[in-house]
Every structure is written in structure tokens, then in C-alpha cells.
Amino acid sequence: MRSAIGRALLFSIGAYQLAFSQTVSATQAEPLEGTPASTNAPGAQYPRINADRSVTFRVHAPEAKFVGFRIDSIYAAERNAAGDWTARTKPQVPGFHYYWLIVDSVRVNDPSSETFYGTGKQTSGIEIPEPGVDFYDVKKVPHGEVRERWYFSSTTQTQRRAFIYTPPGYDRSRVRYPVLYLQHGGGEDERGWVVQGHVAAIMDNLIAEKKAKPMLIVMERGYAVRPASATPPAASTGAPSVPDRFAGLAAFPDVVVNDLIPMIDSTYRTLTDREHRAMAGLSMGGMQTFQTTLNHLDKFAWIGGFSGAGGGFGVPGAVPLDVKTSYNGVLADSAAFNRKVKLVWLGLGTAEPQRMHDGIIAFHKALDVAGIRHTFYESPGTAHEWQTWRRSLREFAPLLFRGGVEKQTASRGAGRPRSGT
Amino acid sequence: MRSAIGRALLFSIGAYQLAFSQTVSATQAEPLEGTPASTNAPGAQYPRINADRSVTFRVHAPEAKFVGFRIDSIYAAERNAAGDWTARTKPQVPGFHYYWLIVDSVRVNDPSSETFYGTGKQTSGIEIPEPGVDFYDVKKVPHGEVRERWYFSSTTQTQRRAFIYTPPGYDRSRVRYPVLYLQHGGGEDERGWVVQGHVAAIMDNLIAEKKAKPMLIVMERGYAVRPASATPPAASTGAPSVPDRFAGLAAFPDVVVNDLIPMIDSTYRTLTDREHRAMAGLSMGGMQTFQTTLNHLDKFAWIGGFSGAGGGFGVPGAVPLDVKTSYNGVLADSAAFNRKVKLVWLGLGTAEPQRMHDGIIAFHKALDVAGIRHTFYESPGTAHEWQTWRRSLREFAPLLFRGGVEKQTASRGAGRPRSGT
Numbered sequence: 087m088r089s090a091i092g093r094a095l096l097f098s099i100g101a102y103q104l105a106f107s108q109t110v111s112a113t114q115a116e117p118l119e120g121t122p123a124s125t126n127a128p129g130a131q132y133p134r135i136n137a138d139r140s141v142t143f144r145v146h147a148p149e150a151k152f153v154g155f156r157i158d159s160i161y162a163a164e165r166n167a168a169g170d171w172t173a174r175t176k177p178q179v180p181g182f183h184y185y186w187l188i189v190d191s192v193r194v195n196d197p198s199s200e201t202f203y204g205t206g207k208q209t210s211g212i213e214i215p216e217p218g219v220d221f222y223d224v225k226k227v228p229h230g231e232v233r234e235r236w237y238f239s240s241t242t243q244t245q246r247r248a249f250i251y252t253p254p255g256y257d258r259s260r261v262r263y264p265v266l267y268l269q270h271g272g273g274e275d276e277r278g279w280v281v282q283g284h285v286a287a288i289m290d291n292l293i294a295e296k297k298a299k300p301m302l303i304v305m306e307r308g309y310a311v312r313p314a315s316a317t318p319p320a321a322s323t324g325a326p327s328v329p330d331r332f333a334g335l336a337a338f339p340d341v342v343v344n345d346l347i348p349m350i351d352s353t354y355r356t357l358t359d360r361e362h363r364a365m366a367g368l369s370m371g372g373m374q375t376f377q378t379t380l381n382h383l384d385k386f387a388w389i390g391g392f393s394g395a396g397g398g399f400g401v402p403g404a405v406p407l408d409v410k411t412s413y414n415g416v417l418a419d420s421a422a423f424n425r426k427v428k429l430v431w432l433g434l435g436t437a438e439p440q441r442m443h444d445g446i447i448a449f450h451k452a453l454d455v456a457g458i459r460h461t462f463y464e465s466p467g468t469a470h471e472w473q474t475w476r477r478s479l480r481e482f483a484p485l486l487f488r489g490g491v492e493k494q495t496a497s498r499g500a501g502r503p504r505s506g507t
Numbered sequence: 508m509r510s511a512i513g514r515a516l517l518f519s520i521g522a523y524q525l526a527f528s529q530t531v532s533a534t535q536a537e538p539l540e541g542t543p544a545s546t547n548a549p550g551a552q553y554p555r556i557n558a559d560r561s562v563t564f565r566v567h568a569p570e571a572k573f574v575g576f577r578i579d580s581i582y583a584a585e586r587n588a589a590g591d592w593t594a595r596t597k598p599q600v601p602g603f604h605y606y607w608l609i610v611d612s613v614r615v616n617d618p619s620s621e622t623f624y625g626t627g628k629q630t631s632g633i634e635i636p637e638p639g640v641d642f643y644d645v646k647k648v649p650h651g652e653v654r655e656r657w658y659f660s661s662t663t664q665t666q667r668r669a670f671i672y673t674p675p676g677y678d679r680s681r682v683r684y685p686v687l688y689l690q691h692g693g694g695e696d697e698r699g700w701v702v703q704g705h706v707a708a709i710m711d712n713l714i715a716e717k718k719a720k721p722m723l724i725v726m727e728r729g730y731a732v733r734p735a736s737a738t739p740p741a742a743s744t745g746a747p748s749v750p751d752r753f754a755g756l757a758a759f760p761d762v763v764v765n766d767l768i769p770m771i772d773s774t775y776r777t778l779t780d781r782e783h784r785a786m787a788g789l790s791m792g793g794m795q796t797f798q799t800t801l802n803h804l805d806k807f808a809w810i811g812g813f814s815g816a817g818g819g820f821g822v823p824g825a826v827p828l829d830v831k832t833s834y835n836g837v838l839a840d841s842a843a844f845n846r847k848v849k850l851v852w853l854g855l856g857t858a859e860p861q862r863m864h865d866g867i868i869a870f871h872k873a874l875d876v877a878g879i880r881h882t883f884y885e886s887p888g889t890a891h892e893w894q895t896w897r898r899s900l901r902e903f904a905p906l907l908f909r910g911g912v913e914k915q916t917a918s919r920g921a922g923r924p925r926s927g928t
Contacts, residue, residue, distance in 0.1 A: 127628035128730075149612035151570065169612075187615070191570035191590075194608070194615035201622045201629040207548035208622040208629065224657050224666045232655040234707070236645050245645045257678075257774070286655070309549075353678070 123199070125182075125213045130198035139177040139214055143187075145196065146170050150189050155196070157185040157212070179437070180216030181473025182282050184209045202282050206273040211282065220291075222284035222476050227294035228254035232286050235353070239345040241337050243313045246306065248346065249280050250354065253293055253300035262355045264362035264487040265302045267342060268479075269371025271394075276307045282472045288479055298483040304350055308371060310337040335370075339378040343385060361428065364486050366390030368475045380413035383426055388486050390431040392478035393438060393470055395449035407449065409456040420457030430460035431482050435474035437467055461485065544620070546603075546634045551619035560598040560635055564608075566617065567591050571610050576617070578606040578633070600858065601637030602894025603703050605630045623703050627694040632703065643705035643897050648715035649675035653707050656774070660766040662758050664734045667727065669767065670701050671775065674714055674721035683776045685783035685908040686723045688763060689900075690792025692815075697728040703893045709900055719904040725771055729788075729795055731758040756791075760799040764806060782849065785907050787811030789896045801834035804847055809907050811852040813899040814859060814891055816870035828870065830877040841878030851881035852903050856895035858888055882906065 120134035120142060132144035143155040148169025154160045155173045163171035184204050187196045195201050201208040230253045239246045253263065268285070270278030279285040285303060292298035311334060342365075351358045363386050367375040372394015379386040380396070396407060409417040417423060430453065434446045453460050463481050468474040541555035541563060553565035564576040569590025575583045576594045584592035605625050608617045616622050620631040651674045660667045674684065689706070691699035700706040706724060713719035732755060763786075772779045784807050788796040793815015800807040801817065817828060830838040838844060851874065855867045874881050884902050889895040 129627070145613060147611065147613040149572065151572070151611070189610045189613050189615065190568065190572070192566060192568040192610050192615075192618070194610065194613075194618055195622070195629070197613070197615055197628060199629075201616070206550070207618060208616070208620075226659055226666070229657045234653040234655075234701070236650045236707075238647055245647070280655070286657075 123212045124215075125200050125211055127198055127200060132198050133196070133212055135212075135214060136174075139180065141175045141178055141212060141214070142172060143175070143196065144170055144172045145187060145189075145198070147189060152188070152190055154188040155185060156188060156193075157183055160188065178212075178214045179468060179471070179473065180214045180219070181468060181471055181476070182211055182213050183471060184211050186210055203277050204274050204282065216473070221480055222288050222291075224287045225291060225294075227290050229290050230254045230256065230286055230293075232280050237345070237349045239310070239341050241312060241340045241345050242310050246310075246341070246345075247276055248307075248350075249276055249305045250350070251286055251289055251303035251305075252354070253302070254290060255300070256302075256355075260355075262357045263300055263302050264357050264364070265304060265350060265354075266388075266483070266486060267304045267306070267346070267363070267365040267375075269308055269365075269367030269374055270305070271367075271369035271371055275309075276305050279303075279305045283476060283479070285479065288476060289483065292480065292483055299487050301483075301487060302350070302354055302356060304346065306342070306346055308338060308374065309334050310341045312337045335374065338374055339381060342378050343382050347385065360385055360387045362387075362487060364388030364390070364429075366392060366431070366479075366482060367394055368392040368478070369394045369470065372396075376413070380416050383416060387426070387428045388431075389427065389429065390478070390482045391433070391446075391449075392475045392482070393434045393442065393446065395432070395446045407452055409452065409458075417453075417456055417458055424457070424459045429485055430458060431463070431485065432460055433463040433465065433474070433478040433481065435465040435468035435470065437469040438474070439470060442470055544633045545636075546621050546632055548619055548621060553619050554617070554633055556633075556635060557595075560601065562596045562599055562633060562635070563593065564596070564617065565591055565593045566608060566610075566619070568610060573609070573611055575609040576606060577609060577614075578604055581609070599633075599635045600889060600892070600894065601635045601640070602889060602892055602897070603632055603634050604892060605632050607631055624698050625695045625703065637894070642712055642901055643709050644712075645708045646712060646715075648711050650711050651675045651677065651707055651714075653701050658766070658770045660731070660762050662733060662761045662766050663731050667731075667762070667766075668697055669725055669727045669771075670697055671726075671771070672707055672710060672724035673775070674723070675711060676721070677723075677776075681776075683778045684721055684723050685785070686725060686771060686775075686777050687809075687904070687907060688725045688727070688767070688784070688786040688796075690729050690786075690788030690795055691726065692788075692790035692792055696730075697726050700724075700726045704897060704900070706900065709897060710904065713901065713904055720908050722904075722908065723771070723775055723777060725767065727763070727767055729759055729792055730755050731762045733758045756795065759795055760802065763799050764803050768806065781806055781808045783808075783908060785809030785811065785850075787813060787852070787900075787903060788815055789813040789899070790815045790891065793817075797834070801837050804837060808847070808849040809852075810848065810850065811899070811903045812854070812867075812870075813896045813903075814855045814863065814867065816853070816867045828873055830873065830879075838874075838877055838879055841880075845878070845880045850906055851879060852884070852906065853881055854884040854886065854895070854899040854902065856886040856889035856891065858890040859895070860891060863891055 118131065118134065120136035122131055123133050123135055126133065132142065134142045136142060141157065143163065145153060146169055147153050150171065153163040153171035155163060157175055158178065161173040161175050163173040165171050184202065186209060187194050195208065196210040199210040199212065202211040230251055233250045233252060235248050235250060236245050237248065268279055270276065289298065289303065293300055350356060365375045365379050365386050372391035375389060375391055375394070376396035379389045432446060432450050434443060450462050463478065465474040465477045468477070539552065539555065541557035543552055544554050544556055547554065553563065555563045557563060562578065564584065566574060567590055568574050571592065574592035575581045578596055579599065582594040582596050584594040586592050605623065607630060608615050616629065617631040620633065622629040623632040651672055654671045654673060656669050656671060657666050658669065689700055691697065710719065710724065714721055771777060786796045786800050786807050793812035794817070796810060796812055796815070797817035800810045853867060853871050855864060871883050884899065886895040886898045
């Protein structure tokens with residue numbers, strides 16, 4: 087009997103050993119350069135971040151004919167006699183980057199890395215530290231919570247999931263809080279700001295330093311279709327479903343206004359007037375923010391676009407901005423708009439792809455021409471990536487829910503140094 | 508300017524299209540059998556679950572020499588002229604299964620699937636529905652929350668993460684709640700019960716049916732080392748770190764008792780006496796539960812092992828159970844133990860691997876011989892997998908925190924049908 091118990095114990099420990107041994111490299115004689123990335127699977131020695139911020143990737147693939155790693159570009163790996171394929175990249179921009187592995191024509195995740203929902207599916211990611219920068223690290227400060235909550239949407243007739251950041255002390259206080267609705271980008275989902283964005287650490291740190299007011303932050307799924315327009319799954323009918331990209335977003339403003347806000351305001355201790363409600367989003371989420379807020383200024387007084395400009399939804403190119411008519415004409419009377427809206431904030435990275443950069447700059451200038459007061463921020467050296475959006479939140483959140491916000495039309499940030507792509 | 512905005516819009520929509528198009532199959536003429544798994548990436552048509560609960564996997568890999576899918580065993584895939592590799596499995600047991608893809612000797616995740624932290628890293632998973640069974644589905648009932656919370660552990664001198672399920676109505680009520688500490692298995696982490704286990708749906712549904720009392724459930728990361736015994740990361744010294752499997756768990760009971768419980772009891776409205784505190788865990792987490800609770804009966808009155816027996820930690824085989832001396836001898840006086848402990852609960856699946864099954868049965872019988880009252884449950888037809896543990900929670904949670912629990916020594920469940928493995 088004792089031995090049977092011993093075997094059970096061995097079995098469990100064996101499972102545990104198995105779990106780790108698969109990610110731990112065999113002992114090697116030569117010194118290894120750099121340090122394992124914080125985003126690696128536990129015990130995984132690769133990818134490694136070198137002193138010059140280049141990355142060394144490695145995977146064991148003795149039978150493969152081709153192995154490559156795709157980060158800022160594709161790096162073909164070289165095979166050694168043991169069947170390990172290794173690639174070393176150019177120095178990488180600090181922050182979080184999606185990447186993937188290519189094995190004999192198949193795009194897959196790197197087994198050595200944690201995965202992150204982006205590019206429409208789970209994807210490997212790597213965190214490149216930025217020297218001296220810790221505003222998105224978990225520190226020894228009072229911590230808020232991120233709460234996962236399911237709720238029923240009458241618009242989509244489905245259960246939907248939201249994540250809600252509540253600030254430190256929420257449970258014990260009796261006060262009501264303002265709310266920021268904060269959206270992810272295309273191909274990401276409601277986990278994006280929580281996992282890749284480090285939203286809780288950023289807010290905990292800002293609040294600990296008294297740089298931002300305590301607030302709730304609500305992060306929702308972003309994709310929403312009404313039952314009538316839903317593309318049914320292919321099921322057994324044999325007709326594969328190819329989602330209509332635009333229908334897939336069409337119901338989202340209604341979800342926010344008719345379902346999400348009422349659920350949040352009836353579930354949490356919120357301030358429910360428009361002066362205490364903000365919305366922001368990145369990329370696709372920025373577009374959704376302008377679509378939602380500008381059509382519902384009775385609900386929102388604070389607006390942010392992080393690498394995402396206004397312009398509306400619809401067939402590409404069919405809905406260019408017209409300040410007289412777009413968004414039901416709310417931009418036409420700039421004096422009235424500027425009285426009503428406490429903050430319009432636009433941010434982007436100086437190294438964004440050219441057409442994205444130009445598009446947002448054009449929106450910025452269009453607002454200037456129209457006399458719409460707004461704050462403009464450029465994140466030095468970062469691209470269409472999470473480091474731009476973490477910095478955007480760090481800049482944007484402190485401006486929210488202030489009585490005496492000084493609205494700016496002048497640009498902030500480090501001019502317009504441009505790096506390619 | 509308009510066109511620039513149009514381009515920006517196009518860029519964002521392009522990213523969104525890209526996100527989806529990568530997971531959507533091209534239109535095909537032939538009808539497709541079965542339905543896409545609920546665990547697929549959005550839009551992914553494979554894997555598909557067929558009427559007999561077999562699974563059809565597919566991946567596009569035109570350059571690969573070998574493609575296989577590993578679920579209950581390895582299924583070699585067949586290539587068609589278009590470079591798609593397809594494999595069809597035997598009928599699968601209902602519930603959640605980890606699986607993976609093998610491409611030319613490399614074990615990777617299936618790009619068509621969501622991933623789940625198990626086997627020590629992110630791994631593909633597939634949910635096989637069980638006909639007529641919905642106790643772990645998100646339903647239209649009042650929902651609790653799962654809260655992500657970071658806290659500082661004085662034992663490990665690190666920030667650690669816990670997930671806390673709070674029941675429906677927690678925020679509005681003024682009452683205090685009992686607490687269940689619930690642990691994952693080896694190779695999994697604090698996300699296991701939340702994501703794979705569907706803990707919130709199970710509890711929301713049990714509470715809605717008034718089958719379980721409202722309670723908090725705390726899920727922590729079971730790995731814990733003290734700073735002095737921590738294996739440092741390899742860093743640039745060139746010495747790869749190979750974790751000591753047992754040291755990697757050693758500090759966990761101290762984390763629970765000295766750090767986690769005080770944090771929970773000072774942060775949430777809990778009942779803080781031992782009669783309102785339970786602990787349970789699966790597999791490795793079951794071992795940790797016995798290790799923690801039996802050495803701290805002043806803190807716990809309810810104990811559950813899901814496919815995880817008692818037996819203590821240490822070098823394999825070195826600490827067999829001895830009812831006179833193990834756990835500081837708390838099992839030696841069964842009458843005193845039975846007065847003090849409200850519930851000892853053991854569960855397992857009838858299709859668990861033989862040595863695990865035998866080990867738990869042996870622990871069960873050892874407790875019988877020792878006169879330790881306990882409840883014993885066998886999950887019909889399920890293996891060392893999440894369906895066993897979801898059912899275990901469904902059986903275990905309703906027994907907790909009841910004044911008049913009828914303690915049983917008789918076995919429950921469907922006898923002992925054994926299927927191989």
C-alpha cells in the first residue's frame with residue numbers, strides 16, 4: 087500500500103517534472119549571452135535578450151528543412167549539428183512585440199514563449215525592457231484589481247465578457263468613481279490591455295504617485311453583431327463562414343451605450359454623468375471610440391485615440407471625414423463642441439507605418455482646421471505597438487476627470503523623428 | 508487630406524482583416540463534417556468535432572515532411588495536393604484535452620486553436636462537448652467575478668498573483684463569506700481553474716440553483732521558493748538553471764498560511780475562522796492541499812483532493828504515508844481528527860492512468876483503515892483531465908460550509924468501470 091501511494095506521488099511529481107523539463111535546455115558548457123526574456127515559458131532559456139537589445143531565438147528541430155523567426159522581419163535560423171536552429175535579430179525597439187516561428191512553411195508559435203491574443207489568434211510575444219523605464223511594472227504599491235465579468239447583451243443576444251480595472255481601495259471606500267472605457271486593436275480582444283498593455287500596473291503606479299485620479303477602466307471585446315446580421319458558423323452545412331469585416335464591428339457602439347454602460351453603472355459604484363465617463367482605444371479601438379463617443383456626446387466628455395483616428399466605419403474610403411456632416415455634424419460648431427467636450431486626445435508613435443502615421447496626422451490637422459481643441463502626443467521611436475499605447479495611457483489617464491484641464495492644441499513629444507516602415 | 512484619413516482607416520481595417528483572414532479557410536465546395544470546436548481561434552474551421560466525438564485536425568503545411576497531432580495518442584496526418592494535412596482521431600472522451608501539433612519533429616501549438624497554460628507552457632486545447640451537460644457553461648444567471656490581484660509575499664519576497672472568484676452580489680451585500688483555496692496541477696498555473704476549469708461558470712450555476720453556498724475561491728500560483736533557495740536565472744553567467752522540482756514547491760504552504768490567507772482576510776469580507784476555510788487541489792495541487800491543511804488544522808476544516816492523494820513532499824518514495832507519524836501525527840487519533848475536520852473529500856476519474864488510480868485508491872483505503880472519515884467520488888469514464896476536476900468541484904463545493912454535513916465513508920459514483928490507458 088505504501089508503495090502504491092509512493093507511485094501516486096511519483097506520478098504527480100513526474101507530471102510536474104515533465105512540465106518543466108520540456109522547457110529547460112540541457113546543461114551546456116559555453117557561456118550564454120544575454121538573459122531569457124520575461125515573456126518566456128518558465129525555465130526556457132530562449133529567446134534571450136542581448137545587451138544591444140538584439141534577440142537570440144532558438145528552437146530544436148532536427149528534422150526541419152527551414153526554420154525562421156518573424157519579428158520586425160523574418161530571420162532565417164542556422165542549424166547546428168545537434169539540430170538546434172538559432173537566429174539573432176537586429177537590435178529591437180523596447181516594448182512588447184508579437185513574433186512567430188516558421189517551420190517548413192508553417193507559421194506557429196515559439197514553444198519557448200508565453201502566447202498573447204493578437205493577430206486574430208494566440209501569438210508568441212517578447213518583452214524588450216526599456217532601460218530605466220518601469221511605469222508598467224508590478225511594483226510594491228497598493229494594487230487594484232482586474233475583474234472578469236460576463237453579462238448578457240440585449241444587442242447581440244449573447245453573453246459577453248468584459249474586464250474591469252478597479253482602483254486600490256475600491257472595496258473599502260464608499261465613494262463613486264469615474265469610468266474610462268478602453269478598447270484594444272484589430273485582431274486583439276478584451277485581454278489585450280490586461281495582458282499586453284499592463285493596464286493595472288500602469289494605473290496602480292500612476293495612482294500611487296497621485297498622477298491620475300482613481301477610476302474604473304472597462305475593457306470589452308469590441309466585435310459585435312446583431313443576431314439578424316450574424317454570420318452563422320459553418321456547422322455541418324458545409325458553407326464556411328467568412329466574416330464580413332465591417333458587419334463584425336457594426337453593433338459595438340450599441341453594445342457600449344445600451345448594454346455595457348448600464349451594466350457597469352448598475353453593478354459598480356460609478357459616477358454616471360457624462361463628465362465622469364471617458365472612452366479611448368488603440369488603432370481599430372480608436373476608430374470605434376470616435377464612432378461611439380461623437381455619436382453619443384450625451385454620454386461621454388473625454389475622448390482618446392491611440393494610433394487610431396476618427397473617420398467612421400463602412401466600406402473602405404467611402405466615409406472620409408467631413409467636419410460639417412460626419413458624426414451627425416457634431417464637429418461643425420467647434421465652439422459648442424469645445425464647450426461640451428472636456429478632452430480630445432490623439433497619440434501615435436513616431437515610427438508607425440507611414441500611411442498610419444500620415445492618416446493620424448491628417449486627422450489631427452483636420453481637427454485644427456475645424457477649430458476642435460485637442461491634445462496631440464507623439465511617442466518617440468515606437469511603432470504601431472504596445473509601447474506606444476502604454477505610453478499613451480500614461481499620458482492620457484492623468485488628464486482625465488480634472489476640473490481645470492488645460493486643453494492644448496500644441497503638439498507634445500519629441501518632434502517628428504521618423505524611422506522607416 | 509481626406510484620402511490620407513481614408514488610408515489610415517484602410518490600414519486599421521486591413522490589420523483587422525489580416526487578423527481574421529489568417530484563420531478562415533478558403534471557400535470549399537464539399538460539405539464539411541462536424542462543427543468547429545468552441546476552443547478554436549475566431550473563424551478557424553479546424554479542428555472539427557464529428558458526431559461520434561472524433562476530431563478532425565487540419566493544418567496547411569505544403570513544405571512539411573511529417574505532420575502529426577498528439578491528443579490521446581499521436582495521429583499522423585495525410586497530405587493532399589494543396590498541402591493541407593488532415594488527421595481524424597478516435598472518438599474522444601468529453602471535456603477538455605490538451606493537444607499539440609508536430610511539424611517535422613517540432614512540437615508546437617496548432618495555429619487554429621486557442622492556447623492554455625498547461626504542460627509547463629502554452630498548449631493547444633480542445634473542448635469536446637458532453638451531450639446534455641451544461642454545468643460549466645456560462646448561462647443567463649447572476650454572475651460573480653474573477654478578480655486578478657497582485658500581492659507581496661514576505662515568504663518569497665516577490666509580487667505574486669492570485670485569482671479570486673467572488674460570488675454574485677458580493678459587492679452589494681454586507682455579509683462575510685467562507686473561502687475555498689483551490690489549486691491547479693503540475694505544469695499548470697493560477698489560470699488553470701479560471702480558464703480550463705470554468706470555475707466561475709460552475710459556481711455561478713451551483714449558486715443560482717442553491718446547490719452551493721456563496722463563497723470566495725482563491726487560486727494562487729502553486730510554485731514558491733524562498734529567496735535563499737531560489738535557483739537564479741541563468742542570466743549571462745552561462746549556467747543554465749535547471750529548477751529543483753521539489754524546492755520549487757517547498758515554500759508554498761508558508762505562502763498560503765503566512766501571506767495569502769492574511770492578504771485575503773484583510774482585503775475581502777471573509778469569515779476568518781477555520782470552520783469557514785477550505786482547501787482543495789487537483790493532482791499536484793491535491794498533494795499540496797494535504798501538505799498545507801494537515802499541518803495547519805488550526806486554519807482549515809474542509810479538505811479536498813481531486814486526483815491528488817496525500818503523501819507529503821520530498822524525494823520520491825522517501826515519504827510514504829504513515830498514519831502514526833505523517834503530518835505531525837494528526838491522523839493517529841482518528842476520533843479527534845473526525846471531530847475536528849468537517850470534510851475530507853477524495854475524487855478521481857475511473858479512466859485515470861493505472862498507477863495514479865491505484866495510488867489514490869490506496870490512500871482512500873489507508874484513510875479507511877485509519878478510521879478517518881471521508882467522502883470518495885469516482886468520475887465515470889474520465890481520466891487525469893479537467894472533466895474529472897470540473898465534476899469534482901461540482902460534487903465538492905455543495906458539501907462545503909454546511910452545518911449538518913453527512914460525512915460518508917461509502918463510495919459514490921458509478922462503481923469502478925475501468926477503461927485502459
